[in-house]
Amino acid sequence: MKKTKVKKQKTPKKQGCSLFLLLMLLALAPVVLATVILSTTSLHLTRTNLEGSVQTTLHVTADNLAKYCKENEITAMNASSYYEYLDSLKEEDLEMAILADGIPATTSIKNENDYRIREIPMDQDLVSGGGTEGYYDKNVVIEGNAYYGYYIPIMNDGRITAVAFAAERKNDITDALWEIEVVFLICAAGIVLLFGAICFFLSRALSSRMKETGARVDALAEGDLSAQKESHSIVREIRNLLLNTSQMQRNLAQVIGGVQEVAGELLNSVRQVAEGSNATMEQAEQISQAVDQLSAAAEEMAENVQNISDRMDEIGAAVNDISASAGQLQKDSEEMQDNSRKAGEGMEKIMTGSSRSVESVDTITSKIHETNDYIEKIDEAVALIFSISGQTNLLSLNASIEAARAGEAGRGFAVVAEEIRKLSEQSAAGAEQIKELAQGITEKSGETVEQADVVKDIIREEQDYIIATREQYQQLEESIRHSAEEIRKIAGETRHLSQQKEDILGNIGSLSAISEENAANNQQVNANIEEILTQIQTVGANCDKMKQISGELENSVAYFHTEKEPAGK
Secondary structure (H helix, E strand, C coil), X not given: CCCCCCCCCCCCCCCCCCHHHHHHHHHHHHHHHHHHHHHXXXXXXHHHHHHHXXXXXXXXXXXXXXXXXXXXXXXXXXXXXXXXXXXXXXXXXXXXXXXXXXXXEEECCECCCXXXXXXXXXXXXXXXXXXXXXXXEEEEXXXXXXXXXXXXXEEECCEXXXXXXXXXXXXXXXXXXXXXXXXXXXXHHHHHHHHHHHHHHHHHHHHHHHHHHHHHHHHHHCCECCCCCCCCCCCHHHHHHHHHHHHHHHHHHHHHHHHHHHHHHHHHHHHHHHHHHHHHHHHHHHHHHHHHHHHHHHHHHHHHHHHHHHHHHHHHHHHHHHXXXXXXXXXXXXXXXXXXXXXXXXXXXXXXXXXXXXXXXXXHHHHHHHHHHHHHHHHHHHHHHHHHHHHHHHHHHHHHHHHHHHHHXXXXXXXHHHHHHHHHHHHHHHHHHHHHHHHHHHHHHHHHHHHHHHHHHHHHXXXXXXXXXXXXXXXXXXXXXXHHHHHHHHHXXXXXXXXXXXXXXXHHHHHHHHHHHHHHHHHHHHHHHHHHHHHHHHHHHHHHHHHHHHHHHHHHCCCCECCCCCCCC
């Protein structure tokens, strides 16, 4: 069935002035004009009143100063003593002065250097002609600054003795006027803005309702039957127009809505079935791809499991070799530890024997010293023998002399004396030999003592080496013991690793069986998915036919719609 579309007429371009702009002009023009007139008039009156107030204030101030001077008999000659009174109104921005022709002024006004000024302009003719009321000057220039000033003569006995002067700076009054003008401008702007806002909201409300009415009519002309927002207006004619438009829209919506609803529901149902079929087909294809990938992964995993099994066999052989090496290393470490212990015991024996050798050398040295003592005693005995031998020779000589004197009778005595002399000489010779032997023994014993000391030093040095060696052996024994402990731990861990290897090999066998089972299941799943895809394609073809029928039905009422079209269509 061929689709037909109803052409929509283009909306004519907007022409003329908008209702909103016209209402704003009619409301704001009188308000702006009235505000400008009132503001201008008020500012003029305010300026006039403020200047009049300044004149009155200066007149009162100058008059009071003139009365004060008259009562206190103050003249231009003695006015310099009354600065305190002249400065009494400076806080009120009022300046005072006492003036006289030809005499410096006495004033509260100070220049920029904070010095009191000495000259203030004054028209003597105006002062004289003004009588007791004096005169008012709107522009008194003092030291370059403009002032409002009031002059009142000070009378004494019917003649003018001085002039009382009161002034206020024009800038202060100008600033005050400017502040008042700003306030008036702000108030005027506020009034205009307030009335403008009120006019804006009222005009927008009226124009928006008229625009809404036009939009509803345009929507009906365009076939838009969507529910419009309920609107109200304070204008009766506009309210009736809105109500009638809404009623007409609802009546048309009831007629067209039934057809559109049925067609829409049918089309939505077909679309949902088609989308579900497409989604199911995509998911089935994804599942099929995933199953294929899973099958490939299962085959690859089976190959990896076999490779892991081979590697685990190699690791098991390496673990067995490590276990055997660890056992042999443990035996060697235990043997080394035993040898180290025996070497330590041998060092202890050597140390004990060395200590005994030192003791023996000390004993020998002591005995040699004792022998030397005895040799010294022998030397003393030999010296005694030498002494006795000398005395014996002397006695034998005396006996020989006496025997010679005795002659024949003393011959026997001479023989005895000769024998005694010979014995004395033999004793001296024997004592000399003993002395030489004793000296030789003493020398040899001294050498022996020196050698014994050397031997003792050597033995002690050996003892130091033995002690250091024993300490090294002890450290070595501790290291060997620690190494033996670590080797025993390694042997234990190796045995545990061997057990873990056996467990892993068992798990790998189970994993291989699971991989084969998964591969078989994947093939069955692939067959089921292909059957599902065939059925889904059949459903999709039927959905396309139903979609075509529902589209033709919906196109017949497409001109009217119960929902708003998106902007830009």
